[in-house]
Amino acid sequence: MIEAHGxxxxxxxxxxxxxxxxxxxxxxxxxxxVLLLAWRExxxxxxxxxxxxxxxxxxxxxxxxxxITCRVVGVLGLLVTLGLAILGPDSxxxxxxxxxxxxxxxxxxxxxxxxxPVYRAMSPVRSMHWLLTRISGTDPDEAVFSYPARFxxxxxxxxxxxxxxxxxxxxxxxxxxxxRLWIAGYVAAxxxxxxxxxxxxxxxxxxxxxxSTVVSHLSLWGRDHDGRLVxxxxxxxxxxxxxRPGLVALVAVLLGSTAYDSFRGxxxxxxxxxxxxxxxxxxxxxxxxxxxxxxxxxxxxATLAATSRPIGFxxxxxxxxxxxxxxxxxxxxxxxxxxxxxxxYGQVTMIQLSDPMNNGADLLGISGEEAxxxxxxxxxxxxxxxxxxxxTGHIAGAVAAHDRALSVLPRRHQVTGQLPLLAAMVLxxxxxxxxxxxx
Amino acid sequence: MVTIKGDQxxxxxxxxxxxxxxxxxxxxxxxxxxxxxxxxxxxxYVEFEAGTSTKKLVIKAPGVVEVEEHDTxxxxxxxxxx
Numbered sequence: 292m293i294e295a296h297g298x299x300x301x302x303x304x305x306x307x308x309x310x311x312x313x314x315x316x317x318x319x320x321x322x323x324x325v326l327l328l329a330w331r332e333x334x335x336x337x338x339x340x341x342x343x344x345x346x347x348x349x350x351x352x353x354x355x356x357x358x359i360t361c362r363v364v365g366v367l368g369l370l371v372t373l374g375l376a377i378l379g380p381d382s383x384x385x386x387x388x389x390x391x392x393x394x395x396x397x398x399x400x401x402x403x404x405x406x407x408p409v410y411r412a413m414s415p416v417r418s419m420h421w422l423l424t425r426i427s428g429t430d431p432d433e434a435v436f437s438y439p440a441r442f443x444x445x446x447x448x449x450x451x452x453x454x455x456x457x458x459x460x461x462x463x464x465x466x467x468x469x470x471r472l473w474i475a476g477y478v479a480a481x482x483x484x485x486x487x488x489x490x491x492x493x494x495x496x497x498x499x500x501x502x503s504t505v506v507s508h509l510s511l512w513g514r515d516h517d518g519r520l521v522x523x524x525x526x527x528x529x530x531x532x533x534x535r536p537g538l539v540a541l542v543a544v545l546l547g548s549t550a551y552d553s554f555r556g557x558x559x560x561x562x563x564x565x566x567x568x569x570x571x572x573x574x575x576x577x578x579x580x581x582x583x584x585x586x587x588x589x590x591x592x593a594t595l596a597a598t599s600r601p602i603g604f605x606x607x608x609x610x611x612x613x614x615x616x617x618x619x620x621x622x623x624x625x626x627x628x629x630x631x632x633x634x635x636y637g638q639v640t641m642i643q644l645s646d647p648m649n650n651g652a653d654l655l656g657i658s659g660e661e662a663x664x665x666x667x668x669x670x671x672x673x674x675x676x677x678x679x680x681x682x683t684g685h686i687a688g689a690v691a692a693h694d695r696a697l698s699v700l701p702r703r704h705q706v707t708g709q710l711p712l713l714a715a716m717v718l719x720x721x722x723x724x725x726x727x728x729x730x
Numbered sequence: 731m732v733t734i735k736g737d738q739x740x741x742x743x744x745x746x747x748x749x750x751x752x753x754x755x756x757x758x759x760x761x762x763x764x765x766x767x768x769x770x771x772x773x774x775y776v777e778f779e780a781g782t783s784t785k786k787l788v789i790k791a792p793g794v795v796e797v798e799e800h801d802t803x804x805x806x807x808x809x810x811x812x
Contacts, residue, residue, distance in 0.1 A: 300773055558808045561743045565743060565804060569766060664771060667793055725782025
């Protein structure tokens with residue numbers, strides 16, 4: 292049985308035109324306020340040491356017990372997911388789909404915003420790699436080949452694309468076979484890469500860890516030069532996201548895939564696909580690739596147009612040097628697009644977990660309960676939250692880009708050089724509002 | 731009006747505006763049995779039999795609801811429920 296329309300019930304109503312217009316106007320005006328009136332010296336780059344957390348909190352976060360707890364939770368999560376994927380019923384009543392698509396992917400955002408790089412701390416593939424090195428008596432950092440720096444985040448971007456393609460394009464996305472195969476491929480790729488390149492592989496190639504790390508740079512948590520836990524303002528933290536090759540590709544996959552998820556729900560697209568003689572999977576793949584390519588290419592073009600002689604970077608590195616500014620836009624758009632899905636389908640998944648095998652069990656004491664659909668029942672509130680999330684993400688992105696532009700653009704290009712990037716950000720925000728407006 | 735001849739399902743994702751609690755009347759003209767999967771919250775099914783028939787559908791929560799013919803995964807309607 293194929294469920295072409297994936298998880299969850301009804302999708303959100305389109306946002307009202309008045310809200311979309313107000314949000315768009317606010318984004319445009321505030322962009323220019325940031326550009327023209329904001330500070331003239333970089334504030335977030337350089338002196339980013341942060342403020343020491345209370346000593347007890349630092350000791351707790353670095354304690355062996357807490358680290359082991361995180362690892363155990365991660366490994367248990369993988370075991371539960373695999374158990375459900377192998378032994379559970381092949382139907383939408385199986386909570387594995389909610390775990391895999393809602394908790395793991397969308398849930399990474401609130402978890403990483405609140406707690407920092409959670410996937411890195413819990414990563415079951417890191418734990419498996421550690422165990423394998425213990426068994427073979429090698430050092431987990433030991434590598435057969437050292438990881439080539441020029442690969443950067445490219446493996447994670449490719450793996451993230453494979454994930455969103457399974458979720459958004461592949462017709463069997465909510466069947467157990469494809470989900471099992473994807474997880475098997477993921478674990479195998481992580482362990483083989485880890486064996487070849489050592490532990491650094493996970494940071495560059497694990498799509499969940501890379502996504503979580505990008506988002507965690509908008510949290511309050513960071514580390515100083517001595518590795519101690521510190522508080523940081525989110526924008527300072529964001530400026531510390533290391534520009535590496537492939538960062539643009541990674542953020543383009545994250546933002547482009549979410550835009551495609553909105554786009555594929557537009558009735559015009561549904562009618563076009565159903566009326567077309569072409570294979571829907573090919574059409575969907577083309578749509579997803581186009582959405583990712585539009586983000587990646589417009590961002591690269593806009594940043595390359597900023598200046599021919601950047602300071603501290605080569606021109607080719609400019610897009611990566613500014614790519615951190617897309618992170619708040621991704622978070623804003625994820626909140627707008629997936630909030631009701633995460634809250635409401637998240638509850639459905641939890642209720643399903645109480646009776647995972649559909650045999651009448653009541654493990655969590657909530658079997659048969661009804662989820663709370665407060666957000667769906669208050670569409671105006673939901674629409675307002677969405678527009679607010681998109682506009683907030685846009686402003687934070689514009690501020691982050693402005694600050695970085697001050698340190699990488701030569702003085703005479705500092706204002707004009709920011710214009711193309713600002714135009715690209717306004718484009719993303721308008722496209723996001725348009726897709727939510729759904730006309 | 732939903733017409734089905736084997737794998738040929740019509741209409742192609744017709745847009746329909748609906749109020750919460752309003753009754754939508756679906757007329758069927760089909761050469762086989764089947765069911766519509768209504769992607770409302772919570773989900774609903776509308777079963778139909780070969781021949782002509784009339785069924786009722788009520789959506790209880792606002793949202794955009796796709797109505798999909800089960801065997802072909804063809805979306806026959808997109809309901810905007812307010």
